[in-house]
Amino acid sequence: MLQIKNIYGRIAMTTLKGWPEYSHPDNLTMIRDSVDTGQPKGVCFGLLLLHIIRYMAIPVKMRQFFEMTGELSKFTGRLFVEGVKPRWEFAELLRQCYMIGNKSLGLIGLTGFIMGLVLTMQLRPSLVEYGVESQLPAMVGIAIVREIGPVITALIFAGKIGSSIGAELGSMKVTEQIDAMEVSGTNPFKYLVVSRVVASTLMLPVLVVLSDGISLIGAYIGVNIRSVTSFHLFFRQVLDNLAFGDVLPAFIKTFLFGFAVGIIGCYKGYYSSKGTEGVGRAANSAVVISSIMIFIIDLIVVQVTDIMGVN
Amino acid sequence: MEPVITIEHLYKRFGEHVVLQDFSMTVDKDENVVVLGRSGVGKSVLIKCIIGLLRADKGKIVVLGEDIESLDHDQMDKMRARVAFLFQSNALYDSMTVRKNLEFPLRRHWIDRTREEIDALVKEALSNVGLADTIDMMPEELSGGMKKRIALARTLILRPEIILYDEPTTGLDPVTGKEISNLIMEIQKKYHTSSIIISHDMHCVRRTAGRIVLLMDGRNYCSGTYEELNKSDDPAVKQFFE
Structure with missing residues (x-):
């Protein structure tokens, strides 16, 4: 005893x-x-x-x-x-930023473009019905920048990066590579986890800004399918209707989304149970939990910024 | 002779399954101790407790004069730089080249070394295992025996005082297994390391064992040299040597 x-x-x-x-x-x-x-x-x-x-x-x-x-x-x-705590793994952080940021760019850009185009095409009939078609660029701009851009990009990011981190660390765990780092006294947590979480926290906001920009280009094309609006006029309408309160909370929450995707992917991979089934489960649950967390964070940030009067 | 590893009354269980109970043993400096036992008896658990990958439920493990239970993260990392572990699965980092695999611990422990010095150490470690020309290859391009040698080179790179081998010849053909056993002995002679070798490959045991500890029912059932145990009349011991 x-x-x-x-x-x-x-x-x-x-x-x-x-x-x-x-x-x-x-x-x-x-x-x-x-x-x-x-x-x-x-x-x-x-x-x-x-x-x-x-x-x-x-x-x-x-x-x-x-x-x-x-x-x-x-x-x-x-x-x-x-x-x-030093020593910081800058080389690995940069490598992860490249892997997470650059490698997601194509997918994020494509989905962002389609999102802007489709949103515009879907919104138009309702606005035409109420006779406010001229407000289409402003409405699309606010919707993309405040909510749809960050949330959809974060969800795609969770699907691509969350699962990849979960699977990568999970397979490293299963093949004892993490244990090998541990027993050589090289602190795998710092090398594998800190670098990935920081990289995803930093890269998602950048991807969201790019995605928003590409979405707006998609929206501009969407507007021009049924009518003719100049590029200058479209973006002027979008930017004139965007306030500080639209951009700041949306930007802040992207850091939180990135952090959530990184930490959950790493947690699930780092502690994945033995076997290939465990790797699959780690990747899958990383995406599911990250996606739920994105909505929960979104809800909290909207409530907090509303209370603070930033909205 | 002063022991480099002392294990006293070690207990470890996973749920209801008792793995180690009241296990004790010592390893002296420059000594190769083979821990022999049937599959699933807890040999790997034992060496994972020694390196701190698993935490014992009860008992004391002293490695190079330090009680591993009392070490914090940083102290444990420093101790681990002096104790190497060769995994049964080799555990090479599959996203890195052979060079990077070997550099990985070096760059984190010997931070004052120049790039040229690190490069020379990597090449020397690879030459020791006879695979200098694999330096820029990826682990997936190597055969099972080559992977084992590279893993061995990686364990040697920090000049450890103790090496823990987890079934070093398992999964290898008899010829390669013999080569790995010889390599273990060469390393021991060259670097004066102390080792615990987990194995049930009797060729490897005979070649490498200075002393054999028989792990049975979670306890140190008996110990002695290969010749002593080979002559034993105990049926539990004899079954390994037949």
Whole structure:
């Protein structure tokens, strides 16, 4: 039996006494690791609560969700700690920026162009019906810059980059390449995770700006399918109707989207379970969770900027 | 002689499955110890606990005078630069050339070295394993035996004091397996390393073992030289030597 010296550890042990899992060595080791190695009191209470939640009759899926959220928070915390500590992997960061940014450009550009074109063609009939067809460039511009551009680009980015990071790190984990870096004392977290998360955080805003620009060109072509508007007039109408409150929140949230895609892809890959099935699952869940996170972040940012009066 | 690795009363379990229980052993300086045992008995778990890839449930592991349980991340990284690990799967970085595979640990530990010095060290490590001409090749272009040699060169690049070999000859043909066993001995003589070799290839065991530890039921069942264990009347020991 492991000896728990810390009072909070003893409370945790006593509380667990009523559950059959009490004697399970994994529990004892977990308590010993977290409580008896000088963790703050808050962590000990948190551990106690976690154990209570863990063994209460709550649905397995919900328990897994809480566990994943906790693990992901720890992973993110480590990212910030490792991110500020030297030695920085600048060469790998630049390589990742190239891989993530440059290699996504074609796909982002193509989808952006189609998005602008289709949006314009879909909006036109409604505006014609109300007799405000002349407002089409302004409406399309605001819709693209404020919402559709960042969100659609981020979703495509999640599909391409999130899955690729998840699969790459997952296969490195399965083939013990991450363990090989670990045992040579070279800190794979810094090399693999920090560089990818920073690169995706920096590259997505750039891609969104480019995508917005290409979308507006698509929109300009869309406008000119049924009527004739000069390039100058179109862009003047778009820019005149865009305010600081339209651009800033949209730009800020792209950093958060990029961060979410990077961290979730890395987390899923870094901790993917053994086997090829695990790699596929890591890539798939990286995309699914990133996509959900993009909508959640979007909702929060819109609410916050609305409260702050930036909108 | 002073031990470079001391393991005392080590316990490790995965859920209900007990892998190591009350396992103890030591490795002296310049000594090659082979850990012998059936598949799934916990040999790889043992060396992963030594290098800190897995955390033991209970017990003490002292490597080069440091209790690995007490080391933080940075201290562990420094210790790991002195202890190399050869993976059964080789674990070469498949997105990098052979040169980059070897440079990777060097550039992160020996940051004061010039590009020329690092290049010379890489070439020397490759010459040691007889594959100097593969320097710009990708891992996918190499055969199984070549990959094992490159992985061995990578473990040597930081001049480790201890090398942990996880089944170094598994998956290789007998001739290549023999070459790898000879290479392990050459390395030991040249660099005076201490080693733990996990294996159930008896040719490799006979060639490389200074001492054999038989891991059975999670415990150090018995230990001795190849000749001593070969003469044993214990059926549990004899089955490995028949």
